[in-house]
Amino acid sequence: MVKRISNQETSRLLAEIGEYLEMEGIPFKPRAYEKAAQAVGELDKGVSEIYEAGGLKALEGIPGIGASIAKKIEELLQTGRLKYYDELKKKVPVDLSGLRKIEGLGPKSIKKLYEELGIKTIADLEKAARAGKIAKLEHFGAKSEENILKGLDFLKKATGRLLLGAVLPKARLIEKRLGELKEVERIALAGSLRRRKETIGDLDVLVVSKKPKPVMDFFVSMPEVVHISAHGETKSAVKLESGLDVDLRVVPAESYGAALNYFTGSKDHNVTLREMAMAKGWKLNEYGLFKGNKQIAGKTEEELYAALGMDYIEPEMRENTGEIKAAKKHKLPKLIGYGDLLGDLQIQTDWTDGADSIEAYAQAAIQRRHKYIAITDHTKRLAMTGGLDEKKIRKQWAEIDQVQKKIGPKLKILKGTECDILKDGSLDLDDETLSQLDVVGVAVHSHFDLPREEQTRRIIRAIKNPNVDILFHPTGRLIGKREAYDLDMDAIIKAAKETGAVLEIDAMPDRLDLKDEYIRKCVAAGVKLAIDTDAHSIPHLDFLEYGIAQARRGWAQKSDVVNTRPLEAFLKLLKK
DNA sequence: GCCGTTTTCGGCCCGACTGTTTTCAGTCG
Numbered sequence: 046m047v048k049r050i051s052n053q054e055t056s057r058l059l060a061e062i063g064e065y066l067e068m069e070g071i072p073f074k075p076r077a078y079e080k081a082a083q084a085v086g087e088l089d090k091g092v093s094e095i096y097e098a099g100g101l102k103a104l105e106g107i108p109g110i111g112a113s114i115a116k117k118i119e120e121l122l123q124t125g126r127l128k129y130y131d132e133l134k135k136k137v138p139v140d141l142s143g144l145r146k147i148e149g150l151g152p153k154s155i156k157k158l159y160e161e162l163g164i165k166t167i168a169d170l171e172k173a174a175r176a177g178k179i180a181k182l183e184h185f186g187a188k189s190e191e192n193i194l195k196g197l198d199f200l201k202k203a204t205g206r207l208l209l210g211a212v213l214p215k216a217r218l219i220e221k222r223l224g225e226l227k228e229v230e231r232i233a234l235a236g237s238l239r240r241r242k243e244t245i246g247d248l249d250v251l252v253v254s255k256k257p258k259p260v261m262d263f264f265v266s267m268p269e270v271v272h273i274s275a276h277g278e279t280k281s282a283v284k285l286e287s288g289l290d291v292d293l294r295v296v297p298a299e300s301y302g303a304a305l306n307y308f309t310g311s312k313d314h315n316v317t318l319r320e321m322a323m324a325k326g327w328k329l330n331e332y333g334l335f336k337g338n339k340q341i342a343g344k345t346e347e348e349l350y351a352a353l354g355m356d357y358i359e360p361e362m363r364e365n366t367g368e369i370k371a372a373k374k375h376k377l378p379k380l381i382g383y384g385d386l387l388g389d390l391q392i393q394t395d396w397t398d399g400a401d402s403i404e405a406y407a408q409a410a411i412q413r414r415h416k417y418i419a420i421t422d423h424t425k426r427l428a429m430t431g432g433l434d435e436k437k438i439r440k441q442w443a444e445i446d447q448v449q450k451k452i453g454p455k456l457k458i459l460k461g462t463e464c465d466i467l468k469d470g471s472l473d474l475d476d477e478t479l480s481q482l483d484v485v486g487v488a489v490h491s492h493f494d495l496p497r498e499e500q501t502r503r504i505i506r507a508i509k510n511p512n513v514d515i516l517f518h519p520t521g522r523l524i525g526k527r528e529a530y531d532l533d534m535d536a537i538i539k540a541a542k543e544t545g546a547v548l549e550i551d552a553m554p555d556r557l558d559l560k561d562e563y564i565r566k567c568v569a570a571g572v573k574l575a576i577d578t579d580a581h582s583i584p585h586l587d588f589l590e591y592g593i594a595q596a597r598r599g600w601a602q603k604s605d606v607v608n609t610r611p612l613e614a615f616l617k618l619l620k621k
Numbered sequence: 622g623c624c625g626t627t628t629t630c631g632g633c634c635c636g637a638c639t640g641t642t643t644t645c646a647g648t649c650g
Contacts, residue, residue: 066622073633077622111623149639151648184647188640236650249650275638275649282638282649292650294637312634312650319634324627330635 047093048125055118056086058130061141065133067152077114084109085118089562096122139165147196148274149189157182171197195272199284206244207289208524210554210591213238215287216248219267223293226263228256231301235308236292239360241594243524243557247290249308257295264293300332303343307331313365314358321353321369329353361597378568380597385609386589388417390484391463391517391549391577396441397422398430400582403441403458404448409583411456417612419461419484420445421517424473426465427490435478438462457612459483463517468492470506472513479512483616486549488517489530497531504537508546514619515575516541518551518558525555534563541572547607547619548572550599552592553579564599573618574606 063078084107085092095103096119104115121127137159143166144155158164161182162173170193173179180190216234224232229252233239236249254260261281265273272284282292296304307315308331322329327336333343334352342352350357355372359380362368371377392406393399401409403420410418422441423432433441442460449458461484465473472479472487479485487507495503508516519537520529541548548567551558556579559567567574576592578585596606603609607618 074622076633080623109623113622149648153647184641186641192639247650277638280637308650310650316634323634328634332636 047097047122049091049093050121050125052085052088052092055092055121056082057142058082058121058127059085059114059117062130062133064141064145064152065130065137068137068156070153077109077111080109081114092118093122140167143167144170146200147193148199149192149196154185157184167197167200199272199288206246206525207287208554209238209241209243209245209557209594210588211287212245212248212289213591215285215289216250219248219250219291222267223250223252223260223264226260228254228260230254230298233305235305235310237310239309240311240363241361241591241598243560243595245289247292250291250293251301251304251308252293252295253298253301254295260295261293296331299340299344301343302345302347302349303329303333304331306346306349309360309363311364314363314369317365317369318353325353359597361594362600364598378600378602381593381601381603381606381609383590383593385603386415386576386593386606387611388415388419388459388608388615389578389580389586389589390419390459390461390515390575390608391421391486391551392418392580392586393422393430393463394420396420396437397427397432398581403444404451405583406580406586407448407452407456407458409586411452413586415456417457417459417615419459419486421461421463421484421486423490424462424464426467426473432465432473433462435475438474438478461486463488464513465490466503466507468495468503470503472507472510476510476512479510482512484515484619485513486515486517487513489521493521493527493530495530497533500530501533501536504532505540508537508540509544513544513546515547515549517549517577518553518556518579519548520558520560520563522558522560523555524557529558534566538563538566538570538572541567542570546572547575550574550576550592550595551579552576552588552590552595553585554588554591557591557595559595559599561595561598564596564601568599568601568605574601575608576606577608 059078060082063075067075101115101119104110104118105112117127117129137156139155139159144150162178164170164173174190174193179185179193180187216238220232220234223229231253233251235251238245238248252260257278261276264281265276265283269285270283271286275282279295284290294308319329322334327334333340334349342348347357356375356377358368358372394403394406395401406418423430425432425434445458445460460482462474462482464485464487466487466489467473507513520532522529548559576589576596578588580586607615610618
């Protein structure tokens with residue numbers, strides 16, 4: 046019988062083995078374990094499921110896992126233990142994952158601290174540092190000790206990764222300020238932010254300047270900087286009071302494209318590009334693409350990709366999930382653009398839990414050049430929001446008609462709903478009412494913990510209702526707060542294909558539901574998508590950008606998204 | 622330990638910064 050060991054736990058053990066091997070100074074193996082740990086962490090199926098279905102061979106089929114690590118995973122799944130790990134751990138029995146959270150502490154330092162001072166935990170570390178014991182160690186000093194104490198301090202306040210929606214506005218502010226300096230010729234935001242990942246670990250800013258010193262000095266003295274971890278001519282790094290780590294790199298103009306590419310990542314994408322360069326006998330680094338000592342590309346990213354024999358790859362696709370192969374074959378999709386949406390299809394007003402009135406939203410939508418919006422308040426089962434029943438929603442229609450008359454033809458206000466999906470998959474408004482609405486969205490707001498089959502059946506029953514147009518926030522996850530409910534998304538996507546239901550990409554920064562992998566599945570299956578803000582107040586209307594970013598990360602094109610269509614064409618696309 | 626249009630052996634990304642050194646090891650991305 047196979048033990049139920051989670052991917053997360055398996056990944057952690059493999060990563061720790063890598064770190065222990067690093068301590069021993071063993072070359073290459075640490076990378077292999079690190080890669081394997083990452084591979085397991087990114088699997089969309091459980092390792093135990095994979096092993097049960099296909100045995101050792103199936104484990105070896107995972108890229109980054111070979112015969113040796115597959116056997117170790119097998120041992121872990123069968124016995125619940127991993128002898129190799131236990132033996133390594135016996136030599137340096139420390140809380141590795143805890144201590145590694147201190148910036149600047151790597152495996153070698155941790156080993157030394159254990160051997161010299163017996164430090165096993167964060168608490169031991171703090172005690173030793175406060176007692177001044179670390180400064181006295183060989184190869185450590187007063188500065189190292191101070192940095193450890195600072196690191197401990199930050200750890201106590203640490204927030205982990207931040208939401209894209211929280212980081213992007215701050216990043217743009219930094220970009221604007223630095224961009225205004227006369228020494229700055231060009232500036233770009235790189236890193237996972239440029240790839241528009243859902244969460245951001247740290248921010249990379251790239252600058253072209255012939256006089257970097259004043260730029261660096263300005264950067265490290267910005268008011269929100271609480272800690273400076275590096276301050277050099279080409280690289281500086283700071284921590285902001287929000288907990289965000291920001292790196293600033295200065296590069297020469299002729300290396301701008303190569304540096305932008307390098308610091309945008311992803312790491313896997315870059316490594317593959319480097320390997321391609323090497324295969325041609327060239328060298329690729331952050332300064333350019335080189336044939337011997339001669340730079341043959343790198344001033345722009347476009348030039349770089351062209352020199353490597355492929356089409357330009359949008360940052361949102363650079364995850365090494367097939368985009369390089371597609372770019373070589375000139376088969377990349379033309380992604381939906383940031384200006385391609387004509388309307389917003391999920392808005393909560395002050396009729397339920399939204400903050401603003403229908404008219405205020407309408408005016409705000411006109412300012413944002415929307416052509417149409419759908420008003421989609423909650424329904425009666427969500428009593429705490431004052432959800433609408435069949436009678437009350439008809440009153441709302443009257444108000445919509447009134448506002449429509451007042452604002453004229455600049456914006457079409459569609460009558461919609463975010464109708465509750467009840468436990469058995471039936472809906473919270475009668476069919477007579479649903480049939481009169483322009484846009485029927487349905488969503489799960491209760492019974493999140495139903496078994497997978499039942500939850501899946503429930504949602505499929507709901508979208509099979511012929512009045513239903515869109516499934517809102519299909520998986521219900523809240524990033525960093527709540528897991529998605531247990532669902533068979535393949536079955537949902539298949540049902541959506543059959544019924545013509547549209548799946549929503551909810552642009553709310555802590556939802557971004559669907560995630561990229563499911564968007565790609567929808568695109569492949571020909572299931573249409575809607576990108577909506579789920580606005581609960583007027584400022585939320587600006588979140589569409591995050592939804593578009595998510596769609597781009599899922600390789601969606603303009604034609605995959607229903608609300609890129611003009612009103613008439615959009616309404617025709619809906620089921621009825 | 623993994624991997625393969627350099628394919629079953631022999632490579633494995635590599636440069637910047639810091640802190641401790643006095644030429645470099647460790648860490649990071």
